[in-house]
Amino acid sequence: MIDFTFTEEQDLFRKAAREFAETMVAPRIQEMEESGEVSLDVVKALGEAEMMAITIPEEFGGLGLGYTARLIALEEVGRVSCAVAMMLQVFALGIEPIVKFGNNEQKKKYLPGLATGERLATVGVTEPTGGSDPTGGRTVYKKDGDDYIINGRKCFITNSHIADTITVLAKDDEDPKAFSTFIVEKGMAGFKPAHEEHKVGMKGCNTGWLIFEDCRVPKDNLLGVEGKGLRVAMSAIGDVGRGGMVGCSLGVLTACLEEALKFANERVLYGKPIIKLPAIQDKIAMMKLDLEAGRLLGYRASALQDQGARCDTEFAMAKYYTAEAAQRAAKMAADIHGGYGCMNEYAITRYLRDSFVLGPSAGTSDVMKVIIARSAM
Numbered sequence: 001m002i003d004f005t006f007t008e009e010q011d012l013f014r015k016a017a018r019e020f021a022e023t024m025v026a027p028r029i030q031e032m033e034e035s036g037e038v039s040l041d042v043v044k045a046l047g048e049a050e051m052m053a054i055t056i057p058e059e060f061g062g063l064g065l066g067y068t069a070r071l072i073a074l075e076e077v078g079r080v081s082c083a084v085a086m087m088l089q090v091f092a093l094g095i096e097p098i099v100k101f102g103n104n105e106q107k108k109k110y111l112p113g114l115a116t117g118e119r120l121a122t123v124g125v126t127e128p129t130g131g132s133d134p135t136g137g138r139t140v141y142k143k144d145g146d147d148y149i150i151n152g153r154k155c156f157i158t159n160s161h162i163a164d165t166i167t168v169l170a171k172d173d174e175d176p177k178a179f180s181t182f183i184v185e186k187g188m189a190g191f192k193p194a195h196e197e198h199k200v201g202m203k204g205c206n207t208g209w210l211i212f213e214d215c216r217v218p219k220d221n222l223l224g225v226e227g228k229g230l231r232v233a234m235s236a237i238g239d240v241g242r243g244g245m246v247g248c249s250l251g252v253l254t255a256c257l258e259e260a261l262k263f264a265n266e267r268v269l270y271g272k273p274i275i276k277l278p279a280i281q282d283k284i285a286m287m288k289l290d291l292e293a294g295r296l297l298g299y300r301a302s303a304l305q306d307q308g309a310r311c312d313t314e315f316a317m318a319k320y321y322t323a324e325a326a327q328r329a330a331k332m333a334a335d336i337h338g339g340y341g342c343m344n345e346y347a348i349t350r351y352l353r354d355s356f357v358l359g360p361s362a363g364t365s366d367v368m369k370v371i372i373a374r375s376a377m
């Protein structure tokens with residue numbers, strides 16, 4: 001039997017996540033939009049609400065609720081603020097390699113502080129010479145006694161300026177085929193965040209560069225096996241990163257549908273609300289269809305992930321579908337607003353800008369199609 005219903009616990013969790021987003025995140029949106037800065041109040045609230053603890057095992061201070069719960073939380077936070085959902089999604093992306101590949105000492109050292117939000121995380125893979133192709137990166141490491149020395153730079157890193165614990169992919173300077181993943185900590189000599197980007201959307205979520213200049217990292221900070229780091233970094237991006245983007249995209253889709261319905265019910269033309277017009281209903285139907293189809297793809301992938309089953313293609317499909325659908329929904333919802341859809345006073349313009357950023361994050365739509373086709377072939 002296939003059960004498409006959420007458990008009572010999951011429904012209660014969704015209710016709590018929605019309440020959190022509406023009371024703790026919504027009041028900060030204007031300020032984040034205007035300043036483009038991360039709201040530290042929101043970060044603190046995320047920690048207090050145990051939003052960073054969802055996928056961390058209980059024995060290391062987490063909730064151990066799994067990936068469906070995470071998707072629910074991201075969908076609800078993303079419905080209110082895609083920027084905050086993105087920040088939260090990438091915290092988990094920095095945490096996952098420690099959960100999956102860290103040794104017991106590393107888990108004990110890092111996870112409890114990450115679960116409470118006392119420490120914040122991110123993952124550094126992308127470089128100017130390698131986004132879709134992470135092997136094109138030029139950040140290198142070399143062994144020096146009991147330490148590793150890292151040199152290079154990473155770009156487009158979410159939480160670059162607020163993260164304390166950064167999972168970084170680097171290449172062996174003597175063997176371009178060997179990659180390793182390290183935990184770099186804020187304050188380590190030779191490491192600094194640099195150049196904060198000004199994105200078209202997701203204002204309030206920080207994106208920037210990371211610079212490594214003879215950054216000395218102790219061998220205890222190597223994650224997994226030396227030379228096998230590509231798998232460590234990419235398994236986090238593949239499942240957790242794409243799963244997180246599905247949550248952000250579903251949030252935007254829901255927000256677009258709700259905003260379009262609200263406007264279409266209030267806007268009166270020809271003596272009646274425009275929701276009565278077949279052309280408007282057509283757009284509403286397409287948004288609703290995309291939302292439900294995206295949910296089915298996304299929650300199926302997260303259910304597989306919770307079972308420990310392989311889910312990379314499922315998340316590639318869900319990521320492709322929901323990110324594209326969120327962009328379609330934002331365009332349709334803006335169209336329903338007529339001229340008001342071009343005015344920044346209306347939330348729909350934020351959804352339009354945010355939806356644009358969903359595309360490349362955690363892998364472009366082209367790359368998702370490559371993964372899907374590879375699986376089909």
Ligand SMILES: Cc1cc2nc3c(=O)[nH]c(=O)nc-3n(C[C@H](O)[C@H](O)[C@H](O)COP(=O)(O)OP(=O)(O)OC[C@H]3O[C@@H](n4cnc5c(N)ncnc54)[C@H](O)[C@@H]3O)c2cc1C
Nearest residue numbers: 123124125126130131132156157158360361362363364366
């Ligand atoms: C807001 C935001 C946040 C991000 N956060 C992080 C983060 O926290 N950590 C991190 O490491 N990275 C992060 N990234 C980087 C993101 O993962 C990359 O932008 C993405 O992988 C694409 O890489 P690129 O930008 O270098 O584009 P490229 O790889 O240069 O792609 C250029 C074009 O080529 C196409 N293309 C590439 N390969 C193929 C192919 N095989 N077949 C067909 N077409 C192809 C792409 O679809 C695209 O159209 C973030 C990006 C954004 C926008």
